[in-house]
Amino acid sequence: MQTMQTYWKSVEPKALEVFCKIFNINLNQNELLAYICELWQNQEWQKAICVASKFKLAKQLEEQLSVIAFLVKKDEIELIKILIKNNTELATNAVRQMCTNKHCKIAGKIIKSAGLKPDDFPALSELFIKNALRYFMFCDNICLYQLVELISDIPEALSFVVEELKIQGKKHKGGWQICMAHALLNIHPELPINEQVKNALSIFTPRIHKGPSQNFSCLQPEYDLCYPLPRNSIFFIDTCEQLSMIDFNRNIAGIDCEWRPCLFKFQKTKVSLFQIAFEDGVFLIDMIKLNKEPLLDEILMKFLQGEILKVGVSFAGDKGMLNKSYPHMKAFKKPLKNYIELINACTEITGCNPGGLAGSCELILNQTLCKYEQRSNWEIRPLRESQIHYSALDSYVQLMIIKVLCENHNCQPEELIGKSKKRGSSGPSSCKHCDSKSHKDKNCPRGPRCKICYMTGHKADKCQN
Ligand SMILES: [Zn+2]
Ligand SMILES: [Zn+2]
Ligand SMILES: [Zn+2]
CATH class of the missing domain: 3.30.420.10 (Ribonuclease H-like superfamily/Ribonuclease H)
Known part of the structure; x- marks a missing residue:
């Protein structure tokens, strides 16, 4: 047994857990953690994470070496997934570090798979809102009157639309976008928008913002079917x-x-x-x-x-x-x-x-x-x-x-x-x-x-x- 105790470090890390079970070896946790850190510092990241997760030392590894930040930077998503498996605290930590355009989709998946609460990650929610709005402001199947109505109770989304319209208006040399931004600001003066943007908008005449149709009819009754009864x-x-x-x-x-x-x-x-x-x-x-x-x-x-x-x-x-x-x-x-x-x-x-x-x-x-x-x-x-x-x-x-x-x-x-x-x-x-x-x-x-x-x-x- 003595030989086994000293021999374990030369066992392939992936097989270490099985090895210990077969030979009934109880490894010293501190020694094991030191070994994992050693693997990590020798750039054997995958092996380090594999052992850490099998021996439930992932949290300690993260505490010692902040490995999640490193892996996010390296875009080593699969390793992150192994590391945070069955560990809510580490999953939360990983999501917090993935609130970027590059990684927000993966962060969203981790929230789902780890059963986390989306509300606990406001920075990520904001990113999702902005990315979605950037898409909807330019796609063909939703118009701005409709989009504005759909987000009328989400101030951060409305503010973003106003700011984005201002940027678009500037590109188009004072086009309708900037006049619409001013109109929206008039309708929602309470929006959290900085003074600089407000001042920049104030020199343009606000567009009349009618919003979606109020008529009992389809949008263009000259073309489309209408409800036939009174x-x-x-x-x-x-x-x-x-x-x-x-x-x-x-x-x-x-x-x-x-x-x-x-x-x-x-x-x-x-x-x-x-x-x-x-x-x-x-x-x-x-x-x-x-x-x-x-x-x-x-x-x-x-x-x-x-x-x-x-x-x-x-x-x-x-x-x-x-x-x-x-x-x-x-x-x-x-x-x-x-x-x-x-x-x-x-x-x-x-x-x-x-x-x-x-x-x-x-x-x-x-x-x-x-x-x-x-x-x-x-x-x-x-x-x-x-x-x-x-x-x-x-x-x-x-x-x-x-x-x-x-x-x-x-x-x-x-x-x-x-x-x-x-x-x-x-x-x-x-x-x-x-x-x-x-x-x-x-x-x-x-x-x-x-x-x-x-x-x-x-x-x-x-x-x-
Ligand atoms: Zn068509
Ligand atoms: Zn129109
Ligand atoms: Zn329907």
Whole structure:
């Protein structure tokens, strides 16, 4: 045994733990730590970390030699992962040292895998917010009115947009960006923005910031489908009394949900609206307000499990989101009964895969469906009239499509229950200008959109909205 005690240092470090087990050797912790540090100083980093993690001396190694900072600098991510495995304290330390553009993605992954709380890393959150905003300020599928509404309750995000607009405006020699920055500052004078920026903006005339549309209509009714029934056929339900008055004695309903989209990593969201469309009107149920009411759970359980036919587009995803948002509700835990998947029904009957709701609308109704409000802030109350219009139409149009589909092909909606996914002729790539999956960007009848208001037909520098 004496020989074994002196022999252990020549064992391959990766095999040391097994070696000790086989020969029943209990190594002295101090001696072991000295050995690990020696390996480290001989630049045998991988071996040092391997032994340290196997013998639970990772924390001591970090304390002695600040190895995490070194490994981050060297970009040795795999070694960091081994070192911090099963050690919350070291994982936290590593994340703190990875709040840079280069390493923030990995830091985000460590937060998830180590079960850390994102709120404990404000510097990292700020980085995620800035990177995301830099992307959204220039991408095609979100306009600035919408972006500003989506971050209206996140002051650090709004400030960043103002500062970024100022920089952009400077590049474009006092373009609309700088006038918009000034307008935003006027609307939110409390924003944490430094005086220098404020003074620089003050010499430019603020742009009139109308924000997203307030009209009960789609964005451009001259092109896109509008809700065909009068406004008073839509009911916003946010009390139990209103809820108890809904008559569920119907044959068929269109179902859909809306929630505020997450722009940043670790941003949380919950289902805001559950829409139920009947042939003569639509109920918009305020999930945020009513989710704790036993009556809602009971009513939705009966509805989702009942005889009534339900038409939706990938409603399984919405149901998963409902369950995640409101785990205390029972209604979303059971499989849906009597459900028609609209896309599968369209594909089955026409032989053509429309890709999504907008595509189905084009394929069956020959009309384009504007998806603009989908990415809006569904947590604001009251909702804008444009959001009311969108959410009602999004659920109602499914009934319109099923009706025409059945009329044209001489079938009954009941026959379409549970149709499984079929391959159709069209691919699922979507047009970046209008979200439709039934044509490509270059064939889009509408073309690029204004970065300020999202309408087609003009560019941001000519925007009158
Ligand atoms: Zn929808
Ligand atoms: Zn298009
Ligand atoms: Zn515009």
